[in-house]
Amino acid sequence: MELCDLLSPALRCKNTKMRAALTVEKQVAIALWKLATPDSYRSVGNQFGVGKSAVGAAVMQVANAIKDLPISRVVTLGNVQVIVDGFAAMGFPNCGGAIDGTHIPILAPEHQAAEYINRKGYFSIVLQALVDHKGRFTNINVGWPGKVHDARIFRNSGLFQKLQEGLYSQTRK
Numbered sequence: 001m002e003l004c005d006l007l008s009p010a011l012r013c014k015n016t017k018m019r020a021a022l023t024v025e026k027q028v029a030i031a032l033w034k035l036a037t038p039d040s041y042r043s044v045g046n047q048f049g050v051g052k053s054a055v056g057a058a059v060m061q062v063a064n065a066i067k068d069l070p071i072s073r074v075v076t077l078g079n080v081q082v083i084v085d086g087f088a089a090m091g092f093p094n095c096g097g098a099i100d101g102t103h104i105p106i107l108a109p110e111h112q113a114a115e116y117i118n119r120k121g122y123f124s125i126v127l128q129a130l131v132d133h134k135g136r137f138t139n140i141n142v143g144w145p146g147k148v149h150d151a152r153i154f155r156n157s158g159l160f161q162k163l164q165e166g167l168y169s170q171t172r173k
Contacts, residue, residue, distance in 0.1 A: 004028050010065035022050065022058065030055055031062035038105070077138045086133030097138060101128040101150040104142075118146030128153050 004024050011028070013021035022030075026048065034044045034055060041052035048055075080096060087095035103124035109116055116123045124146035130139035141157045154160055 001025075006069060007062065007065045010068065011061055022054065026050075027058040028062055030058040034059050035063075035104075078132055078136075083132045083138075090133060095133075097130040097132060099128065099130045099139075099154070101126050101153060103127075103146050106146075112145070115145040115147050122146075126150070126153055128157065130159060 007028060008024045011024045015021050030044060030048050030050070033039070033047065034041070037044075039047075041055045045052045045055045050058075084094065084096055087093070087097075103118050103120070103122075104127055106116065106123050106125055108123045113123070116125065118124045118126075125142065126144045126146060126148060127140065127142040128144075128150060129137055129141075132138050139157075139159045141153060141159065144153045
């Protein structure tokens with residue numbers, strides 16, 4: 001609901017004489033469902049009682065609204081000491097987060113297509129995310145071509161640079 005509140009100004013639509021506008025909540029739900037699953041537009045539309053063109057429009061509108069948000073309003077590193085203590089309580093001492101990458105399927109780009117073919121043989125971009133001890137996103141890095149290894153993406157990330165500079169150092173009392 002917090003995401004809906006943040007995106008509401010960009011997504012709020014007016015009803016027309018032809019049809020009622022999709023609510024912000026429904027647009028966000030449709031977009032998140034489509035982005036999180038390999039379902040077709042038709043399948044997602046059936047899930048939400050809308051046409052496949054409405055699914056495509058919702059995905060694009062939500063993605064554009066998210067892109068225009070300052071990412072710091074959505075994802076923040078948080079209190080490093082609280083996160084380290086949280087992981088320690090789970091049996092992972094000296095851990096400041098869990099990081100991994102995932103491939104987001106894309107259509108083949110017109111140029112440099114070979115760079116976007118990942119090790120599993122399909123076109124993708126990589127999303128690398130860091131989560132805290134509660135599974136909340138604390139850092140996101142997205143957009144690298146699918147062919148690029150996770151380690152290279154991490155070494156070139158803003159998170160890595162800040163860690164190297166000691167900005168997220170743990171301070172013990």
